[in-house]
Amino acid sequence: MVVVSCTSLLCLGLVSGTLAWSAGQAPSPQGAGALPTGQGTASPSPTVLVPQTQVVYETVNTVECVQVPVTKLQTQYRTEYRTEAVPVTRMVSEVVNESRTVTVCVPKQQTINQQVTRYVCEPVTEVKRFHRAVPVTKTVQKTVYQAYCTTELVNKVVTRMVPECVTETVPVIHMRKVCETELVTVNQKVPVTTMVPVVTCAHTCGHKCGGGCGSCGGATVCVRYRPVKTCVYQPVTVTRPVVKYVPETVQVQRTRTKFNPVKETIQVCQTKVEKIPIPITQCVTTIELQPYDVSVTKMVSKPVTETIPVTVTTMVPETKTEIVPTVKCRPVTETVTRQVAVCVPYQVPVTVMTTQLQTVAHQVPVTRNVMVPATAPAASAQTAH
Numbered sequence: 001m002v003v004v005s006c007t008s009l010l011c012l013g014l015v016s017g018t019l020a021w022s023a024g025q026a027p028s029p030q031g032a033g034a035l036p037t038g039q040g041t042a043s044p045s046p047t048v049l050v051p052q053t054q055v056v057y058e059t060v061n062t063v064e065c066v067q068v069p070v071t072k073l074q075t076q077y078r079t080e081y082r083t084e085a086v087p088v089t090r091m092v093s094e095v096v097n098e099s100r101t102v103t104v105c106v107p108k109q110q111t112i113n114q115q116v117t118r119y120v121c122e123p124v125t126e127v128k129r130f131h132r133a134v135p136v137t138k139t140v141q142k143t144v145y146q147a148y149c150t151t152e153l154v155n156k157v158v159t160r161m162v163p164e165c166v167t168e169t170v171p172v173i174h175m176r177k178v179c180e181t182e183l184v185t186v187n188q189k190v191p192v193t194t195m196v197p198v199v200t201c202a203h204t205c206g207h208k209c210g211g212g213c214g215s216c217g218g219a220t221v222c223v224r225y226r227p228v229k230t231c232v233y234q235p236v237t238v239t240r241p242v243v244k245y246v247p248e249t250v251q252v253q254r255t256r257t258k259f260n261p262v263k264e265t266i267q268v269c270q271t272k273v274e275k276i277p278i279p280i281t282q283c284v285t286t287i288e289l290q291p292y293d294v295s296v297t298k299m300v301s302k303p304v305t306e307t308i309p310v311t312v313t314t315m316v317p318e319t320k321t322e323i324v325p326t327v328k329c330r331p332v333t334e335t336v337t338r339q340v341a342v343c344v345p346y347q348v349p350v351t352v353m354t355t356q357l358q359t360v361a362h363q364v365p366v367t368r369n370v371m372v373p374a375t376a377p378a379a380s381a382q383t384a385h
Contacts, residue, residue: 105315131289
């Protein structure tokens with residue numbers, strides 16, 4: 001958006017306000033030359049710039065999107081058929097006589113003597129023994145056992161476990177705590193006083209050591225011994241308490257349940273099965289094989305070899321040449337006319353609506369504060385002291 005910030009009316013107002021302000025600020029010649037007097041006099045009214053709100057119409061340029069028709073040439077394709085000559089080759093069949101060599105098998109007969117084996121059947125009679133089954137009924141004495149059940153009382157020994165509470169004394173081992181005293185050797189500090197020789201030179205006679213007077217006894221060095229206390233580690237036997245656990249056997253009474261076997265004799269019913277033999281007479285039929293002879297005649301084949309004339313036909317190959325009609329294909333080229341489809345481009349005007357940016361001017365009211373010159377009311381002057 002483009003905004004024109006200065007219009008003719010606004011610029012005119014600003015120029016007039018500036019001029020009025022400059023006129024009000026400039027000192028008048030009368031005021032400059034006048035001097036304050038003792039009496040108060042009335043001064044002319046000053047010009048003051050007063051802010052005033054004015055509505056000004058400004059021209060604002062806005063950019064709008066407008067649909068504008070545009071004509072363009074568009075390439076399209078159409079199909080056209082053209083006639084063209086195309087050579088076409090086709091095969092044409094012809095009958096041609098060709099000579100070829102053929103091998104033919106010709107039958108040829110000849111007579112030869114050949115041994116032939118033939119089989120002759122002769123009857124042979126044999127006697128064979130066969131068996132036939134014959135039922136035979138016989139009387140047989142047989143013993144049959146019949147079961148007989150009896151019940152009787154039988155003494156039976158039964159063992160039962162009878163519980164019994166028994167109190168017994170059982171030894172129990174406890175560990176008893178015992179405090180004993182034992183001797184232990186410990187290295188302990190012991191104070192010892194030792195006499196250490198110290199060299200001094202403090203004589204009552206006033207002579208130095210080795211001066212030759214009788215007070216020193218002729219000693220060359222004055223030596224005195226001074227006691228010095230030191231500590232020496234020496235083994236000391238000390239009594240120390242020691243805790244030990246001593247096993248101790250204590251007799252404790254306890255109650256346990258003991259099962260004692262007790263044998264009792266009871267009477268039990270027992271079933272007894274007895275077999276009683278009963279003789280019976282029974283007829284039994286058995287099958288017995290009875291032999292008999294039968295004469296059987298069968299035909300037995302025997303081979304017989306004979307020499308007989310045989311006519312044999314053999315195929316003898318013979319070669320001969322013959323004329324055979326053969327069909328052959330020969331290519332023949334012809335020119336054939338055909339229609340071919342071809343795509344041909346052409347230009348077509350097409351109107352398309354496009355979006356374009358267009359600047360449009362608008363009158364927009366704008367409210368502004370403008371400094372306008374105004375006459376201030378005159379104030380009464382006081383007398384200067």
